[in-house]
Amino acid sequence: MQIAKNSVVTLNYEMFDLEGKQLDKTEEPIAYLHGGYDNILPLVEEALEGKTVGDSIDVVMEADDAFGEHExxxxxxxxxxxxxxxxxxxxxxxxxxxxxxxxxxxxxxxxxxxxxxxxANHPFAGIKIRFVGKVVDVREATGEEIAHGHVHGEHGHHH
Ligand SMILES: [Zn+2]
Structure with missing residues (x-):
């Protein structure tokens, strides 16, 4: 299935600065609820729309679109x-x-x-970010996940 509103997306990612230095990397895949729930950077979410398992994204973001300007x-x-x-x-x-x-x-x-x-700046504030991600799973969210605005279960939110 393709990523659309109320998909639960599981992905691995790496983040780099524009010199190619790795800033962050998933050890375990992360899962998020797709569709404007503010669970992931908006430009990453936009790039993932319509993608499916095995697809990759490669997004370069200004600091302002990533972790903010350094204030x-x-x-x-x-x-x-x-x-x-x-x-x-x-x-x-x-x-x-x-x-x-x-x-x-x-x-x-x-x-x-x-x-x-x-x-209180994010450690990556003021940095242009390259985000490289690979989709490992897509499923439909449950009604409860949609009501809560986040993912439950494996790689998700635990109450
Ligand atoms: Zn919940």
């Missing part, structure tokens, strides 16, 4: 005492954005003395 205002430095004692580089913390009220996910990028620097 300097998403980097903040705070006193260490606002963090848990065991804080270390690579830990993730949620915080409200005072401007928008959105919850942002900050990654600790540096600890220097009593100062902790956190960054």
């Amino acid at each position: 300097p205002e998403l980097i903040r430095t705070e006193d260490k005492d606002v963090f848990p004692q065991e804080v270390e580089v690579g830990m993730m913390f949620e915080a409200d954005d005072p401007q928008t009220g959105d919850v942002l996910l900050f990654r600790v990028v540096e600890i220097a003395g009593n100062q902790v620097t956190v960054d």
